[in-house]
Amino acid sequence: MRVVSLVPSLTELVWALSPDVLVGRTRFCLEPDAVRLIPAVGGTKNPDVAAIAALAPDLVIANREENRREDVEALRLAGLEVLVTDPNTVDQAMAVCVEIAARLEVPERGFEMGREATSVLREPLPKRRLRVFVAVWHEPLMGLGSESYGHDLIEHCGAINILAGQPRYPEITLAEVARLAPELILLPDEPYPFKEKHLEVYESIAPARVIDGKVLWWYGPRMAESMRILRRMFSEASG
Structure with a gap:
């Protein structure tokens, strides 16, 4: 092959x-x-x-x-x-892993990735669901809406995406973000390379963190660990 x-x-x-x-x-x-x-x-x-x-x-x-x-x-x-x-959901991402593993004639390895992620999903969620805004781009400001793996991952990890129900990557203003009252803002370093220098703009609305974008967008071998990272982050931020 x-x-x-x-x-x-x-x-x-x-x-x-x-x-x-x-x-x-x-x-x-x-x-x-x-x-x-x-x-x-x-x-x-x-x-x-x-x-x-x-x-x-x-x-x-x-x-x-x-x-x-x-x-x-x-x-x-x-x-x-x-x-x-x-894949636009966690389940679909797991299915992609299984499908590719089957095509590569190593089906058990794909199933194992799915089992590991499923095991994390069975762990207790944070006691309170945190309201989260994920910035996808800076100028113009774009956020993470629905119909995406990242959105579904956040929801599975115990948070509420404040742009749930909106298009995949809607344009939005800072004032509109503020009106939606996020409790945590995530600034992934891809696709836009958010850095520490961007924090001040967003922290005027809510606590903000620059995070490794691969946690939100990449599935496969890092999926289970990404879930652990997000669940821990949301739990700590929600008190």
């Missing part, structure tokens, strides 16, 4: 499941460090179709949000099989 992954989180997943099958990645696929030795075939938005085809992969793994439809179509026109993932 030969696999090319066009998504950083899925590259990490493939490596965790069966590292020997990975023959190509994007230049943004840098986790774990060992994958940097794998040939890069362009970026997530501009993969080099010819370079990918030259690697003769049995499977190319992409994501509906991360990768462009025209690139997926070009890869398929080149005769390559492309698996396009689109």
Whole structure:
């Protein structure tokens, strides 16, 4: 089996499941460090179709949000099989892990990732559900709405997403955020590179924290630990 992954989180997943099958990645696929030795075939938005085809992969793994439809179509026109993932809930993310593990002929490893995450979900939730705002972009300010893995993860970890019911990544003003009365603001360092210097703007509304974006957006081998991190954070913040 030969696999090319066009998504950083899925590259990490493939490596965790069966590292020997990975023959190509994007230049943004840098986790774990060992994958940097794998040939890069362009970026997530501009993969080099010819370079990918030259690697003769049995499977190319992409994501509906991360990768462009025209690139997926070009890869398929080149005769390559492309698996396009689109998990918008925790359960769907677990299913992706199981599906990819099955395709790589290591099904038990996928089931084990799901079991570990499910075990964390069975642990007691924080006593009080904290109202949380997650910033996705700074200028214009965009937040995390519904219909996304990150939203469902937050809800599963015992918090209330104040933008629940809104589109996936709605634009919003600071005044509107304030009116929704969050008790904690999360500033993930991806896709926008939030840093400590941004805290002052948001802390005028509520306590804010810069966090590793992979906790919110990446599933796979780090899913269970991300749940533990968020549950601990929400529990501490809710008192």
